[in-house]
Amino acid sequence: xxxxxxxxxxxxxxxxxxxxxxxxxxxxxxxxxxxxxxxxxxxxxxxxxxxxxxxxxxxxxxxxxxxxxxxxxxxxxxxxxxxxxxxxxxxxxxxxxxxxxxxxxxxxxxxxxxxxxxxxxxxxxxxxxxxxxxxxxxxxxxxxxxxxxxxxx
Numbered sequence: 001x002x003x004x005x006x007x008x009x010x011x012x013x014x015x016x017x018x019x020x021x022x023x024x025x026x027x028x029x030x031x032x033x034x035x036x037x038x039x040x041x042x043x044x045x046x047x048x049x050x051x052x053x054x055x056x057x058x059x060x061x062x063x064x065x066x067x068x069x070x071x072x073x074x075x076x077x078x079x080x081x082x083x084x085x086x087x088x089x090x091x092x093x094x095x096x097x098x099x100x101x102x103x104x105x106x107x108x109x110x111x112x113x114x115x116x117x118x119x120x121x122x123x124x125x126x127x128x129x130x131x132x133x134x135x136x137x138x139x140x141x142x143x144x145x146x147x148x149x150x151x152x153x
Contacts, residue, residue, distance in 0.1 A: 030076055094111045
């Protein structure tokens with residue numbers, strides 16, 4: 001799990017779900033000029049996101065592809081359940097308990113977890129400990145009372 005300086009950001013979701021938060025974070029990632037990889041633990045979740053990112057807003061969409069499709073390496077956002085990184089993304093997004101794997105080559109790893117789910121909360125705590133033990137810079141963001149995020153650690 002060691003990586004040279006990959007920042008690990010934990011996003012503690014309390015008021016909204018991944019479907020609402022992920023497109024906004026992906027948009028910001030692309031605005032930085034970065035590519036993104038979204039890793040889920042369930043192929044059905046990838047199927048859902050594949051449709052959702054095209055239609056999450058009436059006036060916009062997020063261009064993306066799946067890791068198992070041709071020319072995935074050309075996509076700004078790739079969806080996968082695997083450990084591959086076909087588009088050489090700088091940002092890795094982990095949802096639904098997906099494993100980080102090796103973080104070499106990533107600038108940032110973002111873990112999104114549902115703070116209302118005790119199992120997800122426990123898993124996030126274990127991941128936090130593992131990333132800290134590996135010497136990676138970690139930070140913790142929690143949905144604030146207003147729209148937006150508050151850095152907690």
